[in-house]
Amino acid sequence: MATRTPQEWITDYPLLERLVALEETLWLKPDLPRAEEGLAHVGIGPDQIQDAADRLKRFAPYLQQVFPETAPSAGVIESPLRHVPAMKEAIEDLTGQQIKGQLWAKLDSHLPISGSIKARGGIYEVLQHAEALALDHGLITLDSDYRLLDSAEARELFGQHRVAVGSTGNLGLSIGIMSAKLGFQAAVHMSADARQWKKDLLRSHGVEVVEYEQDYSVAVAAGRRAAEDDERVYFVDDENSVSLFLGYAVAGARLAGQLQAMDVRITEKEPLHVYLPCGVGGGPGGVAFGIKAIFGDAARCYLAEPTHSPAMFIGVHTGAHDQLAVQDFGIDNVTAADGLAVGRPSGFVGERMQYLIDGYYTVSDENMFRGVALFDRSEDVQCEPSSATSFFGPGAIGRSGTHLAWITGGAMVPEDEMASYIARGEELL
Template sequence: METELIAGKPLTEWENQYPLIEDLMVLKEVFWNNPKYRSFQEAAENISLTEKDVIYAEARLLRFAPYLAKVFPETKKTNGIIESPLVGISKFHNTAESIFRTKIEGTFMLKCDNELPISGSIKARGGIYEVLKHAENLALEHKMLRFEDDYSILANEDFKNFYSQYSIAVGSTGNLGLSIGIISAKLGFKVTVHMSADAKQWKKDLLRSKGVVVVEYNSDYSKAVEEGRKQSDSDPNSYFVDDENSTALFLGYAVAALRLKKQLEEMNILVDPEHPLFVYLPCGVGGGPGGVAFGLKLLFKDSVHCFFAEPTHSPCMLLGLMTELHDQISVQDVGIDNITAADGLAVGRPSGFVGKTLEKLLSAVYTVEDSMLYMLLNMLADSENRYVEPSAAAGLYGPIQLSMEPAGQDYIKKHGLKERMADAVHISWATGGNMVPREMMKEYQEIGKSQLADFLKV
C-alpha cells in the first residue's frame, strides 16, 4: 500500500522535522511558540494591508450606522455601532488561580463579543461588514446611493426590491452563517448558507426562520465552503463570502482593534512596553482572530502579544504555521478527526491568506481539550454570570497556560516580560454565546460542572 504524501513527503518525515505533530496526533494539549515571530516593523514589511485600510473600513461602518439603528432596534442605544463591552473578570481570575493552583500575574479581562448585537458573535464584525460593503458597491454602481446620503434610506422598499435581484452565499460552521444570513436577508438579498455537519441545529433553524436557504452537508467546513463557492460561481448575480481568503472580512474584524483601543483609553488602561497587552483569540479558519490580531498589531505594535486558541481535535492553524504549509495541510492529513464541541472552531484546513499574513505577527498557538472548554465556560458563568459557547471559552485558557506551561514561561523570558507581568493586561476574546438557547446553555454548564468535579479529583 502506497504511503500518502503531504507536500511531497511522508508523514513520518514531517513528524521527525516537527516532533510536536506527535502530540497533536494523540490530541494532547500543547503550547507552541512561533519561531518566526518578529518585531512589528520587520513583520509588516511584506504585508500590503495598512492602518489606512482599517480606517476606511471603520468609516464604512459609520456610514451604515443610521441604517443598522433603524432596522435592528438592539443597536439603537449605540447609534447603529456594532460593539461589545470590555469588562474585568477578577472573580474568574481568582477562581482560575485556585483551581489550577497557579499565580496569574496581571489583570484579567473579557472582550464580550458573545454579546454583540444582531448575531451574537465575533462574526457580527467581519460578516456583516462584508455584506454591507457589497450592498454599498451595488447601490453606488447603480446610482441609487451617494456617500453623503443618510444610509437609513436602505431600509426602503425600493432598495429591498433592488437587492432581491442578487444572491449572497457562504460556507459556515454556524456563526459566520448567522451573521451573513441575518444581515443579507434584512437588506433583501436572496441568501444561501452552506452548513457543515458540526453546525448546531438551532443555528440552522434560526436562519430558516429569517428566510435564509440552509444547505446541509455530512462533511466538514471545507466541503461546505467548496460547494458554496461552486454554486455561487455559476450565478453571475451571486456573491460568495469567502471566509478563507476575504480581505473585506479580515478588515471588518480588524476594526475591533480601533474600538478596543478607545475602550482601554476610557478605562485609563495603558498599553506600552512597560504595560504589555496579551490577547487570546479562539481560532477556526483564522479570519476573525487574524483580523483582530492584525488590527491590534497595527495599533500597539510590539506592546501587544496575540495568541490563537484551537481545540485539540482541530489544530489547523497551528499545523499550517508550524509546517509552513498553511492551507496545503489539514488536520485530517495527520489523522486528526476535526470533531469538536467547539463547533465554531471545527475547521480542518486553515486560511492560507491569514497564515501568511500573520506568520511573523502571531506570538503563539495553544490547544484546548473539549472537556476543558466546558469547565471554563461553567467557571465563567458561576463566577461572573457571563455566558459563552464552548468555542468562546478557548480564549479563557490562555493566561492559565501562559503561567503554567514551560513554553508559556519561555515566551515571557525570551521577550523580557518577566518584570512587567504584574502590570500586564490579559484579554480573553469571548467570540460567541448570547444566541445559544437557554436550555442548551444549561446543558453546557452541567457538563462543565461534571468536568470540574473530575478535574478536582485528580
Template sequence: MRTLSITQDERKIIQSSQPIVWLNENYQNPVSASATPEVDEFYEAEARLKRCAPLLQRLFPELEPSHGLIESSLIKADRLNSKINPLGGSLFLKADHDLPVAGSIKARGGIHEVLCFAEALALKHGILENKDSDYCVLASEPARGLFSQYTVTVGSTGNLGLSIGIIGSALGFKTVVHMSSDAKQWKMERLRRRGVRVVEHNTDYGAALEAGRLEANADPNSYFIDDERSPNLFMGYAVAAKRLQAQLEALNIKVDADHPLFVYLPAGVGGAPGGITYGLKKIFNDNVHCFFAEPVQAPCMLLGMAGEPDTAPTSIYEFGLKNDTDADGLAVGTASQWVCDATRNLLSGVYTATDEQLYQQLYLLKTLENIEVEPSAAIGCLGPAMLMTEAGQKYLESHHLTHRLENSVHIPWLTGGSFVPDEEYQRYLAKAVKLST
C-alpha cells in the first residue's frame, strides 16, 4: 500500500467505515506538484461565461431573470444554524441544489467546458469572427449544423452527465453520457428525453469514465470531457468563488483575519469542490478555510490528498471499502490526481459521514428551512460540528481561530436536489424521518 499521511489509528477508522476528521499536513506548504493552474485561466473562465450569457439566456428561458447568469442564491439559515452550529457565528447555505439549467453544482463547470469546445469550433470555422462577436450566433442553424458533426462524451455518476447532456444537446452536439452503476435512473431518463445517448455500466465511476474515454478516442470528431483532469471544468467551477464574493459583499459580510469564512464542500472525484476551493483561496487567501466532505464508504479525496504529489491516488478498494452509499454523486473509488495536486496546499482537511448522518441533515434542511436536497448535498451541514471534534479543535487552535468564531461565517455548499422527482425525494424524506425521530 502506498505511503499516506495518515496515522495507524486513522487507517483503522477509515477501514471500519467510521466518520473521521483528517487534517491536511500540506495545507499552506509550498508544493512542487506538476498541476499548478494558472490564475489567468480563472479570470478567462469568468469572462467566457459572461460572453456566453446572452446565448444561454436564449437557449434556456429560465435564465432570463439572471440575464443568462447561471448562479444560485446564498440563503441565511438561522434556524438551521441554531441546530447544527455549536461554534457561534452565522450560517448561510450556498443553494447550488437549485442552480438553474442543470440543478446541481456541476452546472457551471460542465456548461463552461462545452462552451469552450463550441467557442473553439466556431472561431476555427468562422462562425465567430472573434471573442467580441455576438455569441448568440452559436444558436444559429449554421452553428448547429457544425456542432452536429461532433460528439461530446463524458463519464458520470449523474449530475455532471446532466449538465453536459443538457447544454450539449441544446447546442446541437451529439452527446453521450456513460453512467456508473450508482447513477439514478431518473437522471438517465431525463437525459434520454433530451436526445442524449446514455450508456449504463454495471461498474463504478472510474470504469464508466474509462469506457467513455476509450469510445471518444476512437472517433476523431468526439470531444471527451475528463472529470479527472480538465482545467476547463475546474475553472468553470472556480468561477463560483467570484460570485460568492459578490454575494457576501452585497450583504456587507466581511471576510478577513477577524472574520473567518468556513466552507464545507461535498466531494466525489474532486473537480467541483477543488475548483471552488481554488477560486476561494485566490480571493480570500488564508481567511477562508475549505473542507471536503465524503461518505465513509467513499473517502477517495481523503486518500488522494493524503498521498504524495504527482502520485496516483490510493483507491478506496485498497482499504476494503465497498463504495456502498446513497450519496450517489459522491460515490467515487479513486480521486483525481490532477485535482489533488492542484489543491494540495489549499485544502484545510476532509471529514467523512455515514449515510444515516446525511439523512438526518436532509431532514433538518426540510423541517427547519424547507429546503429539499438529495442525500449527497446534505453532507456539508455536518461541517460546523466537525470542528468540535478533537481534530477540528486542533485546527482552530493552530490557526488562531478559536477566539474569532463569534465573527465567523459558515457555508455548507448544497450540491443537488431541485431536479429530483417528487416521488424520489419523498422516499429520501421518509427514510430521513425514520432515522431522525
C-alpha cells in the first residue's frame, strides 16, 4: 500500500472517505492541461493510430469472409451511433438532474463478432500478431489479399502457436473467438466474477478456459506467468498493452465520421462529453485517447466505475496508480458489473491518460440495473449492467454540449440473463 495506512491516504485525500463508504462520488479533475499537452504525455502518436486503422483495413476482406455478420460493414468492426432522447428523459426523471444537450449512445454492445467494446482492442491485437507471423513465414505481404489467411496453410501455422489472456469476460470473448477462428490454440484465464455463459461460449469455440477463485488481477498474473516460459505463447496483457490501446483508439476517427454524417457539430464552446465504463482501463483509456487525438479540447472524457470497484478513480486521485488496490481500503470489488470488477487499475493507462481524462465517477449496482431497465423500456436496447454506468454521468456533471454514453456490452448476453437484469431494474424503479 505504498508504505502508508488507509487512514493516512484518507487524511490526505478526503474524497476517499466517500469511496470507502461506497457512496456514489464524482471528481472532476482540476487544472487539466490542454489536450495537446496531455496527448504528448501519452507518448503514442497519431501515426500509430493510423497504422492500426490501416491494419484493420487490410484484414477487412478476411473478416468479411470468416464472419458473415460483418458483411453489412464490409468487414469493418464498428458500432451504430444512436440519438436516445427517450432515455435522456427517463434518466432525468430518475435522477432529478437535467442533461444539458442531446444524449447519444454508442452501441459497442452491438459490435459484430463479440458484442462488446473489447471487440475493438482484443480482435485488433490478435490480428496484429497473426499478421506478424504470416509475414515472417512468407504467407502474405502487406499488399496481399488477406483472405489468404483463411486457408489450411495459415491455420497449420497458427495452430503451432498459442494466444493467452486474463479476463473478467468480454476481453476473453473477443480474443478467444478471434484466435480460434484464425486457428490458434487459445487459453483464457478467467476470474471468479466472470459470467458462466461467457465461459460456455468460449468453450464452444474450442478455447481452453482456466478458472480462478480470485479476482481479475490474479487471473492476469497467472496468464502472464504461463506465457513466460514458452516463446510460442503470445500473452495479451490487458494491463500494459500498447496494441490493445491502439485498437481501441481507432474509434476516435470513426466516431468523428459518424457525428459528421449525422450533422452533429462539436466545438470547444459546445463540446462532446463522452462517458466510458472503466474496469482495468485499457478500453476506455484507448477510446478516450483516440477521441482526444481527433477532437482535442472540444472533447471531454469521463470514466465510470462501480461503487464497489473504484480502482482507476483511487489510482489517479491519489497519484499512486497501480500501487493501490480497492481492497487496501476494505472495498470488496464485488459488483454485478462483471467487466468492471477490477481492484487494481492499469498503471500504464492511469499514468499516461491522467492529463486527458476530465473526470471520474462511481455508480451503485442498483442504479446500473435501473439504467438497464430504463434503456430497454425507453429505447428497446438491451445492455449489460456495466454499460449503464455511462448514463449517470451527464446529469451529475451538469455541463452543456453533446453527451455520448458508451454502451460497452450486451448483445451477446443470453435472453434469460438479460431478462433477469431488466426485471431486477424494474423492481428497483
